Amino acid sequence: MSETGSIKFTCDRVVVELSRFAGFDELNEYRRKLLQLGTIGIDRNGVGFGNLSVRNGATSRFYITGSGTGKLPELTPADCARVVGYDFARNWLQCEGLTVASSESLTHAAIYESDPTACAVIHCHDMKLWTALLHKVPTTPEKVGYGTPEMAYAVRVLFDATDVLKKRIFVMAGHEGGVMAFGKDLRSAFAQLTKRWAAGKVTRLQDHGQQDYRPQTTDHG
Numbered sequence: 001m002s003e004t005g006s007i008k009f010t011c012d013r014v015v016v017e018l019s020r021f022a023g024f025d026e027l028n029e030y031r032r033k034l035l036q037l038g039t040i041g042i043d044r045n046g047v048g049f050g051n052l053s054v055r056n057g058a059t060s061r062f063y064i065t066g067s068g069t070g071k072l073p074e075l076t077p078a079d080c081a082r083v084v085g086y087d088f089a090r091n092w093l094q095c096e097g098l099t100v101a102s103s104e105s106l107t108h109a110a111i112y113e114s115d116p117t118a119c120a121v122i123h124c125h126d127m128k129l130w131t132a133l134l135h136k137v138p139t140t141p142e143k144v145g146y147g148t149p150e151m152a153y154a155v156r157v158l159f160d161a162t163d164v165l166k167k168r169i170f171v172m173a174g175h176e177g178g179v180m181a182f183g184k185d186l187r188s189a190f191a192q193l194t195k196r197w198a199a200g201k202v203t204r205l206q207d208h209g210q211q212d213y214r215p216q217t218t219d220h221g
Helices: 024-037 105-114 127-133 149-161 186-199
Strands: 010-014 051-055 062-065 080-087 092-096 120-125 169-172 178-183 202-207 210-215
Touching: 024 051, 024 062, 024 120, 024 186, 051 105, 062 105, 080 105, 092 105, 105 120, 105 149, 105 178, 120 186, 127 169, 127 178, 127 186, 149 169, 169 186, 178 186
Parallel strands: 010 092
Antiparallel strands: 051 062, 051 120, 062 080, 080 092, 120 178, 169 178, 202 210
16 A cells, blocks of 8 residues: 555556755655644544655656555665656556555656655645635546556646646545645745635644644534
8 A cells, every 4th residue: 555545557566766856855854743633644444645746856757655554654775766767558567676666656647747946845635625616626537546657648638728726736636635736846845735725714723833734623423
């Protein structure tokens, strides 16, 4: 299982120890924020959800949180993978590291390919936000499943046919709760989420001296 369920692509992995990479500290910083919000992590069945990535310099390669890491409070470089090649048509991905790349790696690849200015991607889960944004921001078709070549192609279509490049956020109609945000860095990608939470009357809380952005809710489960 991966952060968002079963891996659906064929993965060729070169087992190698990754060193600390540019953007790693920021990745952990914003991953902690998302964990505190409950928008990444593990569900009641022990299945992880949510993933983050950062582009590897000016290349098409990128570092992404690894499969099965949703339960970890903090990551090391060993918990990440570097995606060095992919082929949507073959449903194939090549990565390096001690862990397998996240199941959503092809979706991240489609974003980096479609927007050369994007250097960071967040995939989180928030049912309230997903419901509020569904078909109000660029949205992939309901019949398209997560982590598939079809999703990668659907993301390409969003960049060709919608204003996703301006909005820098989209939702997956066929992946309940799934929201993707991207930007020049993780700070700007996270800002796309906080902006939408704020528009939906988000409460800003202080928790042990840290800022927390939590949607108002009457749920207690």
